Amino acid sequence: MRQAVSNLLTNALKYSPPEQKVLVRLAKLDGHFAISVQDFGIGIAPEDQHRLFEPFHRARNVGEVSGTGLGLSIARQAVEKHGGTITVQSEIGVGSIFTMMLSERPPEVEQDAQNTVD
Ligand SMILES: Nc1ncnc2c1ncn2[C@@H]1O[C@H](COP(=O)(O)OP(=O)(O)OP(=O)(O)O)[C@@H](O)[C@H]1O
Ligand SMILES: [Mg+2]
Numbered sequence: 001m002r003q004a005v006s007n008l009l010t011n012a013l014k015y016s017p018p019e020q021k022v023l024v025r026l027a028k029l030d031g032h033f034a035i036s037v038q039d040f041g042i043g044i045a046p047e048d049q050h051r052l053f054e055p056f057h058r059a060r061n062v063g064e065v066s067g068t069g070l071g072l073s074i075a076r077q078a079v080e081k082h083g084g085t086i087t088v089q090s091e092i093g094v095g096s097i098f099t100m101m102l103s104e105r106p107p108e109v110e111q112d113a114q115n116t117v118d
Contacts, residue, residue: 004078004086007071008037008098014065016041016095033102040095049088061092075100083107 012022016039023038044052048059053076056069072086079086083103090096 001078001082004075004100005035005037007075008100011071011098012037012039012041012096014067015039015062028104031104033104034099035102036097036099038095038097043092043094043096044088044090045092049090052088053086 009022009024016022020040023036025034025036025038027034027036042061042063044059045061048057048061051057052059053072055073057073058067058069076086079100079102083106085101087099087101088096089099
C-alpha cells in the first residue's frame with residue numbers, strides 16, 4: 001500500500017509543472033477510507049484513462065517524462081487485494097485526481113502456506 005500511495009504522489013509531481021501544488025486528501029467515510037491525490041498538470045485523455053491500470057500502458061501525452069508504465073498496475077493489484085478500488089478523474093491540460101477507496105475492515109486473509117505448517 002505504501003508503494004501504491006507513493007506512485008500516486010510521484011505521478012502527480014512528475015506529470016505537473018514544478019510550481020503547481022499537489023493536494024492529498026484523507027477522509028473517513030461510512031466504513032471506508034478514501035485517499036485522493038490531485039494535481040493540476042497535463043491531464044489524461046479519456047481514451048487513455050481506462051488503460052492506465054494495464055501493465056506498461058502510458059498515455060500519449062507523457063512527452064519526455066520517463067516511466068515504465070507499471071506503477072498504476074501494481075497499485076491497482078495492491079488495492080484490490082485489500083478489497084478496495086482505485087479510480088481516476090482527469091481532463092487534458094487541467095489535471096487529475098486519483099482516488100483509492102479502502103474498507104475499514106480488510107477482507108479475510110486467505111489460508112496460505114504459513115497457516116498450514118504446524
Ligand atoms: N497524475 C497524472 N497525470 C497525468 N498522467 C498520468 C498521471 N498519473 C499517471 N499518468 C499516466 O498514466 C501512465 C501510467 O502511470 P504509471 O504510474 O503506471 O506509470 P509511469 O509513471 O509512466 O511509470 P512508473 O512505472 O515508473 O510508475 C503514465 O505513463 C501517464 O501516462
Ligand atoms: Mg508512476
